Amino acid sequence: MNKKLTFPELAELLSAATNTSKRMSELFLRELFAAIAQSLIEGESVKVKGLGVFKVGEVSSRKSIDVNTGKAIEIAGHKKITFTPDKSMAEAVNASFACFEAVVLDDDVTNEMIQEIDDELAAAASSAEAISEKETEEIVDENQELPEESSDEETVTLEVPIETTETVVTPPPFNISQVENEPATDEEPEQETEMPTEDPQSEPDVEVTELESPEEESGQEEKESAPEESEVETEESEHVDNQPTVQALAAMAQEQSKDGFERSNENSEELDNDEDNYDEYQHRRHRHHHHRSWYDRNRFGLGFMSGAFVGIAFAVAVLFYFDNQGYITISKNSFAKEQPIEEVVEIADTVATAAPGDTVAAVADSAKSEPSKPVAKPAVVTDTVRPGNFLSRMARRFYGNSHFWVYIYEENKAKITNPNNVAEGTVVVIPPAEKYGIDAQSPESVEKARKKEGEVLNAYK
């Protein structure tokens, strides 16, 4: 970002991108720009396809006044070079702002009115932050009360809402910090508060439509007086479904809030789980852009602050919520069976007494041994190596930073003999970002990738 690249650096990048020696690419660059410059000096414009047009224009002489002496002087006519980027280049560079369109203003809109709107938005953003703080505290309170209110029957059905959020919403593999960049809106806090509390009430129809499996499972549990261990296992696997990892949880919280946001904008669509995750992310981003006028977008700075805060606070609230759920489901287990209670009680004890972090860690452990469905679900993402689509470009596209290409290489070592020269048409598997802890937002992660990059490249020098 905002780095200044020197000539040798450019040559290095070029040699890496085209698999030519550094000497050759340096020579090429020098000669290319010398040729363009020569043509320009001769007065001939140069068009470079894909880059743009360098034009030479004449500036005629004009009269002016010397600022220091106040005497009239004449500025001699000279030539001027202008550069107009190619359409394809201009569009690629402007991709992040492509969703905006020019708007015709009403005649009666004055500059003062625009300034007023600006001020209002700023005020709204700061007050939204204050409100969200209060409301998230309320969520925690409500959640803590839940266990007392719920009867035995309810504990069975209470699992359902969590399952629904799981099945409808797949935890996105892209990293959380990116998600937190999502712009916050004023509606968001309200939506969030409604999400968890509404779930138990909306459970009956959800049960009928989608969720027979948990029902079946609990039915089995009651019938079976089978060995307790298997019982516990199913119970645990349910937890695995509910709380795959802390990360996924937080991601889910984000997902929920996003869901809420989308619903407020349009009637919620079913999410396409098979969709390429990156595309999905981009797609969502785009939708966000479309729904807010580009004018609003300037408020991102403030919106993001409150959005990030709400996201984190909500994730913590959901953690509490699930923790309580875990306690409930296991105590229900002991009610249902009344068989060898000792073991169950033991587990209930450990879960109940252990700190939230511990239980989640334990669950995460079991998640490793038993492949949890929602996390493993996303289809394997692949891409094909073509000219102009190298590993680094894929990394940029999928992870947001080209340095992460090493991980794609790492994942496809078997197919790639030399990372500097990957055969065209090679189909490579793009590993999910979590697998290698890829996070374009974190400088440490990028630094790690850079180090690894150096090691890998040194091996092929």
Next chain:
Amino acid sequence: MMESKELIDKVAERVGRSKDDVKKLLEGLIIVLQERAEDLDSVAIPGFGTFEAKKKDERIVNNPSNGKRMLVPPRVALTFKVSNVLKSKLK
């Protein structure tokens, strides 16, 4: 106006490589420049100039023909600043 093909011919002659090689290099260069521009990096070429992607703010413009005022959205544009060396040679 010198077109791309002509430029490639010239450069191929200067470098002593085939046109295909030069074409590939040029395409690679454009990709590299584009990537850098997307990251808002600037690329300086000594004796020629600097390519830089710059964010342009939103602005209100008047359409002179019908007097309508338009709010033009912000955008990122690739700019090129001619180096002083080339400027002085041009005169």
